[in-house]
Amino acid sequence: MIKITFPDQSVREYQEGVTGLEIAKSISNSLANEVLSISVDGETWDLTRAILGNASVKLYKWDDEEGKHAFWHSSAHLMAEALEAIYPGVKLGIGPSIENGFYYDIDLGDGKSISDADLPKIENKMVELARTKSPYSRRDIPKEEALSYFTQKGDPYKIELITDLTDGTISFYSQGNFTDLCRGPHLPDTSYIKAIKLLSIAGAYWRGNEKNKQLTRIYGVSFPKQKMLEEYLVMLEQAKLRDHRKLGKELELFTFSPRVGQGLPLWLPKGAKLRELLENFLKKVQKEYGYEQVITPHIGQKELYVTSGHYEKYGKDSFQPIKTPQDGEEFLLKPMNCPHHCEIYRSKPHSYKDLPIRMAEFGTVYRYEQSGELHGLTRVRGFTQDDAHLFCRADQIKEEFIKVIDIIFRIFKALDFKDYVAQISLRDPNNKEKYIGSDENWDKAESAIIEAAQEKGLKTTVELGEAAFYGPKLDFMVKDAIGRKWQLGTIQVDYNLPERFELEYMGADNQKHRPVMIHRAPFGSMERFVAVLIEHTAGKFPLWLAPDQVVIMPISEKFNDYGKKVLNFLNNSDIRTLLDDRNEKIGKKIRDNELKKIPYLLIIGEKEEADGSVSVRKQGDGDKGSMSLEEFASFINNEIGTQLKEI
RNA sequence: GCUGAUGUAGCUCAGGGGUAGAGCACUUCCUUGGUAAGGAAGAGGUCAUGGGUUCAAUUCCCAUCAUCAGCUCCA
Incomplete structure (x- = not known):
């Protein structure tokens, strides 16, 4: 007999080799009907896998992420089986579960493609296969056997995946006529999957690398009950009604014109009013926090951006330099406000007593975003940042950081934004060449951010390798109506620009010192913020912000x-x-x-x-x-x- | 930028090898009404743009532009 410990710390005895499903049954039949996967000593398992020793377990149902994960992952396998049946010789990439469903990346072979019209056919096949109630069975096999299986099958993607796996054992899962390399876990059998909807087809680069071949990705979602699928589809439809592109048109807030150019928003009177109200509100708050407004031009000499390092990093992907009648003279449409602000800082000598200097500007910047990236107001080529640059002493960084977090809290509270995630982006420790600046400064900046966030009690996630090239940052992310994540507010420490622009202040010691810069934008950009605001309020703005009250x-x-x-x-x-x-x-x-x-x-x-x-x-x-x-x-x-x- | 889809009136959409249709919006008239659509008439479109096939293209084919979904990117 083995001892099984449950989350409430109660312990029951079972025969060695008992499965999750048997444990659920021993508690109640209704639980056994609902349970989808199990965690055994912290590792998620199939319900049908034998438990061989004492263990702590937790049973997962549909309401648990782990339960949904097993369900959708199994659905991906089911789709792969259907695809192999309909398109013999199809090569498979990866097929994971995602936040709302699952996908599988497939290679149909050169010159072959499928379209939305083919989806119902695949769906039907999946339903047919699901009804066969085929068990998902797991098998641990040695790497050589795994390789020879897929070599025989002729699936280069799986071979590549297996070759890269470092674990000793490799597991295969099979259901019906289909076998896949997979870590699991899966449902006991295919009959759990009652309702299936394939949603869309898209291209996706193999292993997310632009240089690799593009595979065909099929997105789908599935449910244990038909009714749940119907509810989900209704929910999707309703979410689309909140889409800022639709509401922006209906409420006459903004528009686009191909004659003006892609990604260049035209703010209509009502939208301009809304934006003006937001800007005035932020100006007022910032004034309380000791900010001063400045105004700088929309263009600057190319040299300015060579000095800042932006030209080297982003020059190729930007609007190209503007030439003038003067030979050799070139200007850039400004992609960033900071170099201009650095020049304002340089316009006179500073004492340590002046710091921090907080320079704010609603500065419009232009970036040549890839055409496929443009998206309503959330991703545009010309946009206005609610930008400010704080020039401070190293010992003031944390305090300044905390004050910026306060401003962001105030704005989010004013607009009732609750569902945001704060993300600290640090540099990728394995790829330090991507960044400019000394190790020492990076370490100092990263710890200042982490400490400030901790001190404000801000719950954060940490992402390595997501930092800007000049420094680490703290971003506030929110989701739009259909669950896509967007970055709004951002706070970034920068040791680089003060260096490049040779910014200085006179210290109490009568020596010259280098200030530190903090870039920050609580809204991020007016365009993106208004977009998210529209989606969060469904166009029903709070009275103080409504263009017409x-x-x-x-x-x-x-x-x-x-x-x-x-x-x-x-x-x-x-x-x-x-x-x-x-x-x-x-x-x-x-x-x-x-x-x-x-x-x-x-x-x-x-x-x-x-x-x-x-x-x-x-x-x-x-x-x-x-x-x-x-x-x-x-x-x-x-x-x-x-x-x-x-x- | 890549893959796939879409582009018909101001908006939302139907249609289809023989130069176009609905609802809403708009204009005029009737009506002057008490808490989510009063009635009638009218006006409005190079069917995204440029090529090609055809006796004939808005419809079929190609390219371009724009939009949508996703990938990649995002200072």
Whole structure:
């Protein structure tokens, strides 16, 4: 007998060789029906694998990441089996589970391709195979046998994977007529997979390397119940309704024109208003933190960027230098604001008493992003950073860093951003040539970031090799409507630019010292931030940010004159107000203005005109009763005050 | 940049080798209505652009441009 310990520390005895599924059954049949995988002493296993000694276990169901992982990974194998059946000779790359489903990378052979139209055929085959209830069986085999299996099968990708594996044993999983190299774990059998939807086809480079062959990647998702698939698809549809590209058009916030150029957003009046409100808000906060606004031009001599190192690093991938009638003179559209700010710093001598200097600018920069990367407002070729550069002494780095985290916290709180991840990006210790600057400075900067984050109680993930080429950084990442991750706020330490621009200050010791620079942008860029804001709010901006806050809707044209009076009154009270004086019935006006997501709708008619009031309707929340004009104005200003006071 | 898909009215979309259609929006008229679509009429399109095939191309083919999904990249 062996002792099995459960997460609640209870212990039960079982026969040696008991499986996860048997353990689940011994607890309850319903558990046995739901369990998908098991962890044995911290390692995730198949439910059908024999446990040979005392162990701590945890059973995983659909609600556990580990359970879903086994489910989707098994689904990937099932898809591979279906693909081999439909496309004999297909070569397989990798087929993992991902956050929302699974994929498999395949090589159909030269000149062959599949399209979306082929997906249902593959789906059907998968359903058919799933119904055969084929067990997923695991087999540990020696490396030579694994290699000879795939050599015989003629699958170069698997051979490459096996060759690179350093583990002593290699495991194969089989179900039906399909065998794959795999670490597992998998479901007990294919019948668990009840609902399958293949979502899309895309190219993907073998092993993620642009220089390698591009394989065909098929994305899919699967569920243990048909109903769950249906719910998932509905959820996807609803998420698409929040897409900032769709809402940006509907709410008339921004647009693009091919005649202006790819990735160059045109801000429409309402979008410009929103952006202006955000900028003013940040300016105000930054003023409290001792920032000073500066303004610099959109271009700079090429030499400026040669000095900063940006030209060497990114020159080839940028908008190319602008020539002038002057022979040999070249300017760059600025891809970064920092070199200009360094020159401002250099414009006069500084004392240690002046530091830190905090120089802020809403600086528009231009980068020639790859065409396939452009994406609505989140990835564009011309964008405005809410940039600032802090020039400080080495002993001030941590404190300055903490203050920037405070600003970011304040902004995220003001806008109700809760679902963000803070990521510390350090350099790749195995590839130090990628970066510029001394080991010593890198170490100092990296530890300052880590300490500052710890001190603010910020939960962070650490990514090696994700640092900028000039220094480590702390980024704030958020997800968009369909789960894609974007970087918003960023704080970066830089020892490099002060060196390159020979920035100095006079110390208390009457010696010259080099300041440290911190780059920081709480929004990241106005474009990306507005995009994410649109998706998080579904276009229902908080009252203080709404481009139009109130719309007045007369019951009939007879009350348009009173409408104009109300309009003047509210506009004079600094409330952004519109008058809907169209010849339409009130139901129509309500519908149209609700769809425009204007926060407050005012209905006025005979009664309101008579007593100088308005009938108030809150967007999405219906009739709120009537108020006098004065009451309404102070009601609105109170709500804005409350929203901004919380900030 | 790469793979695949898409491009028809301001918007959302249907259609299809014989020079185009709906709904919404827009204009005019009727209506003057109390909390999510009142009625009628009208106007609006080189069917993304450039080539090719054809008696004839918006439709088929090729290229370009743009958009979408993913990969790679992201100072």
